[in-house]
């Protein structure tokens with residue numbers, strides 16, 4: 001039975017104030033950091049024009065620089081689109097960037113091959129892929145959720161901040177979850193409040209099974225992005241940020257059934273692993289968060305059983321600190 005979670009007296013207000021204080025003073029991106037990102041993109045465009053003067057290459061910025069969930073310290077995510085498929089070779093892009101003084105690291109065998117770049121002059125990191133446009137759509141989806149209710153942005157950023165401080169936000173190298181997976185989980189939580197704070201944006205669709213899909217499978221990219229109509233969808237829900245964070249920790253510490261349930265932002269509910277065909281093999285033992293567009297992908301696949309247990313313990317730790325009167329800063333104490 002999942003009734004309303006009761007918070008110790010006075011905690012809800014002070015926790016909300018603490019989250020907003022951290023959001024406004026440390027998470028909200030500074031004007032300077034926005035300017036550095038702009039300068040990097042301009043520099044990167046100049047490099048591309050100098051190196052490939054006859055090629056048509058478009059630069060799209062996606063991820064937290066544009067979805068409203070980025071902080072001053074977030075990297076820049078860039079997608080290049082071009083019909084010159086030679087550029088899909090990450091080593092070619094990497095060698096070009098090195099010529100211009102950037103440090104690079106290639107991840108060629110990932111589902112989406114990327115070049116990780118660090119610009120020592122502007123002191124900024126970038127992840128660059130070529131022709132992987134699906135991320136542009138899920139970025140627009142997150143932007144839409146952020147625009148619907150004023151609590152989405154501080155809530156998701158507070159969750160992301162906690163995961164970064166506690167070292168559970170690194171899918172590529174840490175074997176935990178990406179920021180995108182955390183954002184999907186956090187927004188799904190807001191979607192499943194009673195009454196909901198954000199709506200289901202996607203049309204109903206049959207779940208695509210992993211054994212029947214590949215990255216070349218057609219994907220339905222439509223979703224409701226009519227902000228004018230959707231704005232303030234969550235007005236009937238008056239839960240505070242402090243209350244929401246406390247309830248979020250409790251849900252994933254004690255209530256969510258990691259063995260049988262799948263988080264589905266696309267459907268605004270939990271699905272069962274059995275109905276997705278994830279009750280067999282590796283997904284049956286790990287955390288399952290469905291990618292809202294490519295529904296055969298599990299956004300939490302990067303975390304193995306041990307990592308998922310570690311994540312669950314982090315939820316328990318965070319919940320217990322708040323229950324015992326600790327602060328949001330205590331919850332986010334660097335690991």
Ligand code: CTP
Pocket residue numbers: 062063064065067069070071074075077134135136138139178179180181299
């Ligand atoms: N992305 C994706 N599938 C993943 C991981 C990421 O499609 N499994 C895309 C999403 O569009 C996401 C973007 O890549 O918005 C950037 O991912 P990530 O860096 O994890 O998230 P950010 O929102 O950029 O967070 P941060 O501020 O930590 O950089």
Ligand code: MG
Pocket residue numbers: 063064065074075076077
């Ligand atoms: Mg990013």
